[in-house]
Amino acid sequence: MRADLGKDPRDVSAMFDRVAARYDRTNTVLSVGNATLWRAATTKAVAPKRGEKILDVAAGTGTSSASLAKSGASVVAADFSPGMIDVGRRRQAHVSNLVFVEADAMNLPFGDDEFDAVTISFGLRNVKDPKQALREFLRVTKPGGRLVVCEFSHPPVRVIRAGYDFYQKVVMPPLVRMSSSNDDAYEYLNESINAWPDQAALAGWIREAGWADVAWRNLTAGVVALHRARKPLATV
Template identity: 45%
Template sequence: MVDSRQPPGDNPDTIDFGYERVPREAKAKRVGAVFDSVADNYDLMNDLMSMGVHRAWKQFTIQLAAVRPGEKVLDLASGTGDLAAGFAPRVGASGRILMSDINHAMLSNGRDRMIDRGLVSNVDYCLANAEKLPFADDSFDCVTIAFGLRNVTDKPAALAEMARVTRPGGRTIVLEFSKPALPGLGRIYDVYSFSVLPWLGRNIAKDEPAYRYLAESIRMHPDQDTLKSMMADAGFVRCGYHNLTGGIVAVHRGYAP
């Protein structure tokens, strides 16, 4: 059955945690608990939930980023490092990849996977909050965040920070779930999201609430055009997006002026 609940009215002192409203200062802790729980099964669940299509979404993002030898790349909410692993050989020995995540368990898993891949010579790690990045202005040629922005408490603040640390002419890329654009796809996607995802969470990851939050957080995330406008408001120019899989996922790109 499709979960048809509507989120409650807005309140400046609260923020969405899925369909629930929580104190703004509590969201990061609640999100952290979700990812502490799912970290060890993260890659397996991504494959099951998307039937492997997440790999194509990430490969498209890597191609769109068009990083070159010698560039510095910041990958926020890096998780288990799929984007970072794609960037590392492209920037080469003269470039650097910085994997960053607010969650220690996810960053630790990501570091282990990068070591397993043999990608250690040009990759660094940083535990950091996307809303308050500990980097100087104009530090990176490219900033990326994949499936992480919807979990941020203050999305405008995070986008402004991405704009601040992106060098003039550099680009920031956001890969995130979005709103289905094909007629009829939304209904099918709702049934899948609120039936299959919780079932997988309950039977595979042993945490149904975490995957119900996943489905709800996707519904609460801004649609394609709203996020494009938010990036422009944050200071990016030439903002645009590409819909993937009928708009279930979108890749947004903006340039620092």
């Protein structure tokens, strides 16, 4: 059964459970190899350091988390899909400084001011209340700590927008049928991308949640946007 854009957490979690086994392979195919570049850009933006504690939300199978863990930082991979976590724990079992936790982005099971950085890649648009999630990210981040959000967005140049629309409607469906175990899940994901706000609107949500120094840059001509922010230092 397909999860609709109402984003009931149980439906969306079950949807990701069904695609977990082939999720990474399908992402590589659908992104035409760009997923690796986006992950590298996100890791560089987070700038994890040995001794830090990093929270990777909507971590899925932990591919992004493992990239962060290479720095020597302690990484917590959080996801609300038990199926994704099961696959991730098996695939990343060799990464000693990475742990998986089943968690809801809107109600994180962590203490206040616990992490040096929080990041989420291609998951915020699947949260029922993204603004609440952004407030939760702020709560668990240390004062002065970092936020990095990597998410699909909207190319600002009209001709690129038109080309991307053609790719989504004409090229993507047969690729999904070849590489995915669940066509309906990727139809939902495609629709969720189109319904998602643009770069400036998401930056506004991040500021509203209490984050400071909010900025973004486009990746792949704006198909993806990388948003960055900091938690304000505590005031006396």
